[in-house]
Amino acid sequence: MFERVLIANRGEIACRVIRTCRRLGIHTIAVYSDADKDAQHVRLADEAWPIGGPRPADSYLRGDAILEVARRTGAQAIHPGYGFLSENTGFARACVEAGIVFIGPKPESIDAMGSKAAAKALMEKHAVPLVPGYHGENQEPAFLAEQALKTGYPLMIKAAAGGGGKGMRIVRGEGEFADALASAQRESANAFGDTRVILERYVDHPRHIEFQVFGDTHGNVIHLNERECSSQRRYQKVLEETPSPFLTPARRQAMGEAAVAAAKAVDYVGAGTVEFIVGADGEFFFMEMNTRLQVEHPVTEETLGLDLVEWQLRVAAGEPLPLKQEQIRAHGHAIEVRLYAEDPEQNFLPGSGKLVRLRLPAPSRHVRVDGGVVEGNTVTIFYDPMIAKLIVWDVERPQALERLREALAQCEIVGPKSNIAFLERLARHPSVVEGTIDTGYLDRHLDQFLQGDAAPADRVLFAAATAALLQEERHVTPDPADPHSPWASADAWRIGHAGKRVVAxxxxEQRYEIAAHGHAGDYRLEHGEAACEVAGARLEADALSARFDGEAQRLPARVDDTRVLLHDAAGRRYRFIRAPAFAWASTESAGGNQVVAPMPGRIVLVKAMVGDVVEEGQELLVMEAMKMELALKAPRAGTIDSVSATQGEFVEAEMVLVRFES
Structure with a gap:
């Protein structure tokens, strides 16, 4: 086994690898960018070295700088994690040439699977089922348009060198093809430095099921069962689970055999994932192979009781696979979701900023948290905005889903906006509960998973006000000389009339005022024409219990001087800001006379010109930020007065990019 390992990555996966290395007694070496000097992976590693500026191209993608650190520190092996250099053939070869073990497949295997087009050609030779389409070398737009007609619409354009949903577009008809191709190629060039694409027949209502494969240097290749990844938004996985609720034993065996055949076709060594598109009738097609560890690997670990990073280390050190295929036995059901700094209500716009508060559930046999940040850390604009992975396990799928709901209810993120409430609605949605979701469901029915600005029910307001009142009363300290003095009470008692408080x-951005009479858990609350008698209210162990008009309820709740976090009886999350009891003057936003950059990023396309007459919702610019393209659209119909951005320019958040004539 290795004595010294360098982790060529950051964040959650770097912390994940460090934990396994520490358990095995391996000395860990981290690398970090200027933006990550105080990051958790830097603090967890036995030693850490700077490698450049905050942009990935200046640090985590600099194979030369990483190899120099490996030489200086005596690292025997490099674990690339996932992303960055994990599937970079040049880096894998450079490691071999430097006499350092690359903890991953051979460069030739990465080459074979690194191009979707080449991978499909290889799979075709080994009788692995393929989706009809085009994966050739001719990339002339006119020729691709001809191949699209032969493939038939709807079809999928995919970046040949891509992954993670980058450079992918669904095209429904011939008239959409040219624009979709240009957009996919542009995004692919930015993400992978390669504009080549492949075309595939689009399978309606498909499921995405992948198989974890593992190979060693002794010729052994096995699979470690499947992961269902059909809950997706814009090709990004949102919820992953194993076993798949869709597969029968016969389908599982057939797909597992195809996955192993795919891995053997490239003489695969280490951890990899063979991904399939599965039709409603159960027919499956090879989609791609990821030659690295996947983000969702923990669900496999939880059902098999294995440490896949340990397997990677042992295989890379020349050991045979610890188990044979017939020894793989799964137990229970595991589900993973990822907590992101993003705003689902604003088209999942990635966020950044300091994590003022970060509360996650305590780890247990049923709950696992894999994270790379802690409270007080900053989510930067330079990298993926994932905060943590939440993994749950139980004996059966319904119980595992309930564990997930409970764990999410315990999560709170203050600072950048997060997707927690979105995930909570996902975990309760019938398509997920019944296991019928397909890869396009979220995009087709996204409104079912967004809360919007709907006003809360009066019962929710009364519960939040009750929690706030109880928290206020905790702060009152009676005078020891007169413990029964009414002046030491927080119930708004006054001489000559009953006490009244206003909870704001x-x-x-909508203000609610609830009038309250009473104290110590017994209140009469009023909001407009609605009223409620609250009795026996208690706030303890992150839960509010009370009788509301005689109906006893227990609701998850956390409260402090600044906010009330509450879940209603249906599991919906509400985060109220505690406002001063006096009214505020509202301010109107700048309105529809300008388009501003929602976050720092690079302008990749400018479609607007001074004097253009545009319609509301018309795309004016395209910017790239946090590994994704954002379309910036006209807030109203009107005439363009000025355009302040140019193609290729890096802009700061809130910079005015386009102004409209008044």
């Missing part, structure tokens, strides 16, 4: 809460 805001949600989605």
């Amino acid at each position: 809460l805001s949600l989605h």
Whole structure:
């Protein structure tokens, strides 16, 4: 086994690898960019070295700088994690030439699977089922348009060198093809430095099921069962689970055999994932092979009781696979979701900023948290905005889903906006509960998973006000000389009339005032024409229990001087801001006379010119930020007065890019 390993990555996966290395007694070496000098992977590693600026191209993608650190520190092996250099053939070869073990497949295997087009050609030779389409070398737009007609619409354009949903477009008809091709090629060039694409027949309502494969240097290749990844938004996985609720034992065996055949076709060594598109009738087609560890590998670990990073280390050190195919036995059901700094209500716009508060559930046999940040850290604009992975396990799928709901209810992120409420609605949605979701469901029915700005029910307001009142009363310290003095009470008692307090809460910039009479858990609450008698209210162990008009309820709740976080009886999350009891003056936004950059990023396309007359919703610019393209659209119909951005320019957040004539 290795004595010294360098982790050529950052964040959650770097911390994940460090934990396994520490358990095995391996000395860990981290690398970091200027933006990550105080990051958790830097603090967890036995030693850490700087490698450049905050942009990935200046640091984590600099194979030369990483290899120099490996030489200086005596690292025997490099673990690339996932992303960055994990599937970079040049880096894998450079490691071999430097006499350092690359903990991953051979460069030739990465080459074979690194191009979707080449991979499809290889799979065709080994009788692995393929989706009809085109994966050739001719990339002339006119020729590709001809191949699209032969393939038939709808079809999928995919970046040949891509992954993670980058450079992918669904095209429904011939008239959409040219623009979709240009957009896919542009995004592919930015993400992978390669504009080549492949075309595939689009399978309606498909499922995405992948198989974890593992090979060693002794010729052994096995699979470690499947992961269902059909809950997706814009080709990005949102919820992953194993076993798949769709597969029968016969389908599982057939797909597992095809996955192993795909791995053997490239003499695969290490951890990899063979991904399939599965039709509603159960017919499956090879999609691609990821020659690295996947983000969702923990669900496999939880059902098999294995450490796949340990397997990677042992295989890279020349050991045979620890188990044979017939020894792989799964137990229970595991589900993973990823907590992101993003705003689902604003088209999942990635966020950045300091994590003022970060609460995650305590780890247990049923709950696992894999994270790379802690409270007080900053989510930067330079990298993926993932905060943590939440993995749950239980004996059966329904129980595992309930574990997921409970774990999500315990999560709270203050600072950048997050997708927690979105994930909570996902975990309760019938398509997920019944296991019928397909890869396009979220995009077709996204409104079912977004809360929007709907006003909360009066019962929700009364529960939030009750929690706030109880928290206020905790702060009152009676005078020891007169413990029964009414002046030491927080119930708004006054001489000559009953006490009245006003609890002011805001949600989605809307202010709510709830009048309250009473104290110590017994209140009469009023909001407009609605009223509620609250009795026996208690706030303890992150839960509010009370009788509301005689109906006893227990609701998850956390409260402090600044906010009330509450879940209603249906599991919906509400985060109220505690406002001053006096009213505020609202301010109107700048309105529709300008388009501003929602976050720092690079302008990749400018479609607007001064004097253009545009319609509301018309695309004016395209910017690239946090590994994704954002279309910036006209807020209203009108005439363009000025355009401040140019193609290729890096802009700061809130910079005015386009102005409209008044």
